[in-house]
Amino acid sequence: MTTATSSRVWWPICVLSAAFLLWRAAVPGGPGMARVYVKPAPAEADASSAGWLAARPDESGAVVSPARTAGVWVAALLTLAIFSFLYKDNPAYRFAEAVMVGVSAAYFMVAGFWDGLVPKLFIPLSQMEWGTVGEVGRSLLTLTPLVLGMMLLWRLLPRGGWIARWPLAFIVGTYAGIRLLSFLEADFVSQIRNTIVPLVVRDTDGLGFDLWASVRNGLMLGGVLSCLAYFFFSMDHRGWYGRVARVGVWYLMITFGASFAFTVMGRIALLASRLEFLFDDWLWLIDPLGKRPPPGL
Amino acid sequence: MAWLQTLDRRWIFLAMLLAVALPQLLQVRVPEKPTPLVLNVFRKIEELPEGSRVLISFDYSPSSEGELAPMAAALVRHCCEKRHRMVLMTLWPDGKPLVERAISRIIEGEYAALGLQAGRDYVNLGYRPGKEVVIKTIATSLRAEFPTDDAGTPLDDLPLTAEVTNLQDLDLLISISAGFPGLKEWVQYASSPLKLPLAVGATAVQAPQAYPYIPRQLLGILAAVKGAAEYEVALGERYPNLAIPERQDAVRRMAPQLWAHLLIIALIVLGNVAALVSRPRGGVR
Amino acid sequence: MLRNTIPWLIAACAGSVIIAAYFVPSAQGWQDTIGQWFEVLASFAFVLGGVNLAMQNLQKISAREPGWGYAAVTLMSFLVTLGVGLFKVGVPADSSGSRWGGSYQAEGSAFWWLYEYAYNPTISTIFALLAFYVASAAFRAFRWKNTEATLLLATAFIVLLGRTYAGAVLTSAIPEEYSAFTFPGLTTLIMGVVNTAGQRAIMIGIALGVAATSLKVLLGINRSYLGSGDG
Known part of the structure; x- marks a missing residue:
């Protein structure tokens, strides 16, 4: 145009x-x-102006x-x-x-x-x-983050930016410490445990065989193993191993397809929210929350 | 079909605008049915004895308010209906006004008749910087992180928190999460190490990543605006006073979702048809 | 020494204390102390970010670089918001007649106004723009080319339909006992089984990567976070 x-x-x-x-x-x-x-907001006992x-x-x-x-x-x-x-x-x-x-x-x-x-x-x-000695110790501990903070702000000065490495190292070290164990516990060990599921699932009464639940468990276990096979690059993806890894790729593609669909959904919700603001709060074209008396009243 | 190849993307933008705007202006509504993952959360809150202590962390900002505010509202309403006592907080600096909005709009607004009191029936802990470190700290000591509530009252002086030492004294944790820090960190630092029941509401982008935590580390997910809509329907079936359009923000937003999804599908089909038609004969696919 | 070894020792000590606290309850107090320091530093990081932004924009304005007018708008917005937030402008006074006891975000305050009417609409609309671009991408980039792309496409189709009322209507003729084959049923299967398997494998891989990186940091094998320049 x-x-x-x-x-x-x-x-x-x-x-x-x-x-x-x-x-x-x-x-x-x-x-x-x-x-x-x-x-006017209801005045509280301890306030002189309530807003x-x-x-x-x-x-x-x-x-x-x-x-x-x-x-x-x-x-x-x-x-x-x-x-x-x-x-x-x-x-x-x-x-x-x-x-x-x-x-x-x-x-x-x-x-x-x-x-x-x-x-x-x-x-x-x-x-x-x-x-006392104890109070001095506690006070020094209180002063430490102030000193580290000032060192961090040193980055803004033209010279001596390396001084900010100390607080930066503290931040990185803290993250390393808390993430090392939490990721191993929640995202590694627990995920392996969550994957150990029965491949033959009994009915709730314990007598029959729940085919659907067994298939689901089998598909899930097979999916995790094949995806992990795909991620493991120390073995050539050839022969039977390559075929397993290829199944893993298919699983991942389905996973990404689902993520795409979910992403679309999320973006649309955000757009709907903004348009609702324009139509409701600004233009008063709609009033879904009943914030105003109906026109003519 | 050549016009499809050269289609100005602004026509697509216009189509998307109309797909979302028209259902809103016409106030179209579509029915919803709760799914098991949503019902798991609903039943957990429903089955907790009256007066249970529920922590709700508003881990989101205005950028995802359109998705998450409806589910936050639905969860707070459910806790009010069940007279659960709520400990509210946020790990996001710009989430703090959203907590205050939920308090003023729902707890002190819609449920004003119940006379719920700050400190006794709900506590707003506010925000602390530190991301997951905040969770790790309150897992062992609430007071080490929040010596006072957001208004500056010591936790020991508030009936709700006077007997709460750490997260293990709470009956249910809920994170309404838009990313980092959010549901993953609550799983890693609270529900996994402490074996505490955790329910989450997640944005559509984050929800697929939460499925591997079910059922041992997470008892359920409210995934995106649809999850919120399903929860609102479940709430409306149990509490008829909540089955009204004014209390069903997410259900209302499912009509634009429907038409926008159909548009996306149509665009994918059209795009493939255009590519197929314009492909040179004998060319490699 | 000052630029390399001591920073590594600081990182190693901070991380080791937190790991020790996991196994030794008596070290919990030290972990809390480190947590407090971390939070103070996180707050200082906000200050660092803000001041850095102001300085960069000030430089742009003083050098009259292209777009310096927008830099001036950024700087003005920054200074006004910072001023009204730090000085609690418009915050209702407490019983002593002072506004300092009230919340800096109290409803009706100037800071609250800027959050509600400037920050909230701009940031949420920026994210809302993505709805349009995702539609454009669906038209231009989502091609049925090979097995993998077909799987991705088919899954997106099913989940897009299954997550709305359209999916239920289109497959409403399927009897209840075969509900797993409706669009909502297939969506549940995809999310609960295939997506769970894929995400779990990704999660396991990331967990191992994070653990390895953390160990490298604590042992001093990886010091890339310290940078290479003299600063």
Whole structure:
């Protein structure tokens, strides 16, 4: 599509969309859209100001929240800006992406500060005592992560970045320690144990023979062994061994096919969720959760 | 068929948009039937005696909220119906507001009439950085990791946690998981070494990887939005007050799923037909 | 020594204590201490990531590199979010009249607003975009070429149908006793047997790989995580 054709198509769409939004949002007595209502939160005994909580429009004391209403508009426009990438890369998408990167990096930093550094470092530091030998020992243990943390931040300085290797080594060593045993226990030994299943399964009454369960167990055991055969490269995949490994490949292909289908399912659920936000919270075209009184009431 | 070869992918995008949007706008609903793996989780929560202590870890972020929020809501609703006491936490920094949303929307909103109290009927432990190290620590000492709840009250002062030393004092663990850290870490550091009952809700991407843990290390999986929809149906059959559209977020989202799946199948067929037609005669397949 | 041997010793000690705690209950306290230190370092890593991003964007802006305007947007978003989060702007005050006792994410606060209306919609929409690309990939890349590709394709077909109402409708004529041959039944079989077998084999392989890598780290055979430069 040429730029001129593209403009001819997009201008009418943009004008019609703007007119539609204006009608829904601004016409008195119109259907309305994007308004968020709040009510005062019940004051707790130990709080001097309780803030505001989301409310239904028909609840007593409910008022429109300008900040949250503006928020819904911002969220909707950012959503549309990101969806616009599907047509082609454009400044609106780039802007929304830049906002996301900045906000998310700061979000993680703030969460790390209030939920990590404050309870795990600053509060223990404020409680340090140096009176007895035991207290000195405990205080030194409290100071250690601070020192390691400062060494980690040394990476940001132009010289002496190698100092960050010490805390990095601590992180890698800790991971190595906890993963060595947990993977062996849960993902190796337990998986072998889970695979040891009876190939002849008795009925629940113990007298008959459950053919279907036996076939399932056999298929599962054969599948694990053939896939492992495929992963074992110390033997040439030739002759009978090659044929077993090939069966393993078939199992893996079915596994990947199932994973693909599941992945499709997951992505669609995420899209449905975003569209529901646009149709429900922003445009008020649907109200699946009954958040608003029916139109005309 | 040459047009198929040169089809602008934006037409495919438009088709996908319509396949998902139209069922939503028309509010189409399709029936669901619970499968055994979902029923295993449902029955476990149902059979626990009233007042049991259930830990629910919201191990996801807004990026997978569309898939996992419905199942988190369904599990919390079930615990409320059964008057189980909930210990809520998250291993994801951006999962913390999702825990708070579940509390305000469901525990304090939909179940306001029950008068469930923070500290007595539920505790929000909040978030701690450290990923699987958090699980490993609370496996032996809850207080070493969370000396207080998220509001800053010492766990010893809260009736629900006063007698909880570690994970072994809980009756059921649930992880609603979108990846790392999530269900795999709960299996590795809690259910496998401690032999604790663990149920999980997983994204569609992660769910296939959880099947090998069943049944010894995991008692059941709610796989993706379909798993959540099946759970909502099971809940609705047992508790008729929950068999209403407002309490069935996942069931509602299964109609867009249906049409989008059919579209994908159609696209695979079309793509293969186009490739078949355009293949040069005598060419190697 | 300082750049190589001591880091390895630190890694070996940290890992060994955790392994020892698995077998020796009296070492549990040491494991908890290491866990606490690890969490502090994980928090510092968030700080490191944030400051690094800010510095990179600042460099882009000062050098007027292409796209520096977007770098400015990133930097502004970062600084505003960081400021309102660290200073708890808009957090309802507690009984002492101070906002410092409240949660930094309290409903109605500025940080909460940015999470709800900027972070949440952008990150979830970015992931939602994948629905479109997966459809495009299904059209362009999923080809019936050989036995392996056919198995993959057929499985995707069955599971895509079996996980929706369409699968149940299409095979509704099959009697209940043969329900294993309906689309939902076949999906259950694929997931519970074939997928389980495949995933289990992959899991066993990964577990052995992780164990071997961990041992190499603890024994100092693998020190690649330390990098090679002088830094």
